[in-house]
Amino acid sequence: LNFMLGTKEEQHIWDKYLGTELTYENAELREILVTKSSILEMITSKISNKNYNKIMLDEHFRSMPQLAKFTNKRFYNNDLKIMTDTPERTFVNCFQAFKVDGKRDRKRNLSEAIKVIEIIKHIHNIEVFDDINISSYISDKSIGIVSVLREQVECIKEELLSKSSKLNLSEEKDYYLINGCRIKCGTPEELQGDEFDYVIGDKVLKALAK
DSSP states (O other): OTTTOOHHHHHHHHHHHTTTTSOHHHHHHTTOOTTTSOHHHHHTSTTOOOOOOOOOOOEEOSSOHHHHHHHHHHHSTTOOEETTOOTTTTTOOOOOOOOOOOOOBTTBOHHHHHHHHHHHHHHTTSSOOTTOOOOTTOOOOOEEEEESOHHHHHHHHHHHHHTHHHHTEEEOSSOEEETTEEEEEEOHHHHTTOOOSEEEEEOOOOTTOO
């Protein structure tokens, strides 16, 4: 819900329907606003009459070590036990950044969309690009492509479809298939909760952006 409701809209609704009982500012202090707090934070907040015991799940089994170590440090105070941190996985590089010269036009950057297609080609061994260094450790090749701008999502989809014959691409209901591997392109909200072997993030930057 908090992805669909902005803070201004929430404040307007709160003031209109609940403002006489509790001000918006006090609601924020009590951690009961949907754009500010999670449901877990609401039910364990000061306003709740229940006393819940919090249990920390401290073992992580899903992500590669370099990915898991980042979230462990950033969000969990290094309290997680990274169960995937085995000798053959410890030094597998999970990140690669690409600087793409291009121009953003009407919230689209065609150069970045083209680069996304190049990365997909490289992952699926359709064409090799010297500047792309993808770890061969990952054998499966499902790909999630995420952009914060709807216009760029559509731009990437158009590029995918225009190269469908070269990519051996087929179109399903809300995703594509390349050699039997799933390719999905969307905004963060559309890809939230999904899992992929590779994730390509497109920032839609201007050429002079840092």
